[in-house]
Amino acid sequence: MGTPEHGPIRVVLVDDHEMVIEGLKAMLGAYRSRVRVVGVAVGVDSALSVVAGLQPDVVLCDVQMQGSSGLDLCRLLHERDPQRKVVLLSVYDDEQYLFQALRAGAAGYLLKKITGEELVMQIERAHAGDVVIEAGLASRAVDTAARVQRDEYxxxxxxxxxxxxxxxxxxxxxxxxxxxxxxxxxxxxxxxxxxxxxxxxxxxxxxxxxxxxxxxxxxxxx
The missing domain is CATH 1.10.10.10 (Winged helix-like DNA-binding domain superfamily/Winged helix DNA-binding domain)
Incomplete structure (x- = not known):
């Protein structure tokens, strides 16, 4: 998509492992003209404060954190600002987590195996208003939703x-x-x-x- 019209997309990272945060910062650092990490937070309480103070374009958040949940954070952020773009990043290749994320108001659900280039592209799409979902997971989710609707699950x-x-x-x-x-x-x-x-x-x-x-x-x- 190239460089955003008004500068790099401002991103806040949320995870309960500093090593993961540092890894994501390093990954996104190679794309500074397109995305810029403006803040990080460890846990839900810290994230609420950081996001309120920095007002980022996109919040990139882990699904599972010790003693808290990225789904809960997404729900809280969405209640405070329905336009807030929250993309959940997870190791869980599970369509039920995807359904919960969408119900919580998430702008996307991606897997941690994603490459740096793909992650940046998906952040750009989420910022533009798209709902971004890992392709294989999205396909399975459509099938699951249909089968649940038919009471076949x-x-x-x-x-x-x-x-x-x-x-x-x-x-x-x-x-x-x-x-x-x-x-x-x-x-x-x-x-x-x-x-x-x-x-x-x-x-x-x-x-x-x-x-x-x-x-x-x-x-x-x-």
Missing amino acids: WPGARQGLTQRESEILSFMVSGLSNRAIATRLLIGDETVKSHLRSIYRKLDVRDRTGAVATALREGIFR
């Missing part, structure tokens, strides 16, 4: 749960512990905990008891 899909999250929730309803779930699925305890945090957020509950109660109340598993 797994239990919990309508609540935004992935197939693995639905499986874990079913084990929780059956009374299995985290360790038992990990053993059954051949995954680590921390992976189970990560899935649980996602389940709680999607079901809008605080803990295992709330998740099980919601599953039973909503008739997720018939």
Whole structure:
């Protein structure tokens, strides 16, 4: 797209790992005529303050951060300014995260495997008003949306749960512990905990008891 008419696009980076932030700064630094990192923030609270003070054109934010969520930050920023461009950058190649991001008002959902040139192009598109989504993920999301609409998907899909999250929730309803779930699925305890945090957020509950109660109340598993 070339150099923006009014100078480089002003970007704020948000992540909970300084190493990731520094890596992104270095990546974008090669395209200074097109984008300029004007600020960085670690975590949601810091990001709200930084964005309010700097008023960037685009906020580039990680989806998952310790003790907070880029989805929550996106929602808060969008509530404060519906025109705010927030692009979420994630390792999660998961259409359910994409659906949540769009519901939160995100201008895009990209994967961290993206190249520097592609990232800059997508930032430029988001700044211009497009919704930018990683191509393969967008294709799968269209199929998932159609199948959910036809009621052809797994239990919990309508609540935004992935197939693995639905499986874990079913084990929780059956009374299995985290360790038992990990053993059954051949995954680590921390992976189970990560899935649980996602389940709680999607079901809008605080803990295992709330998740099980919601599953039973909503008739997720018939």
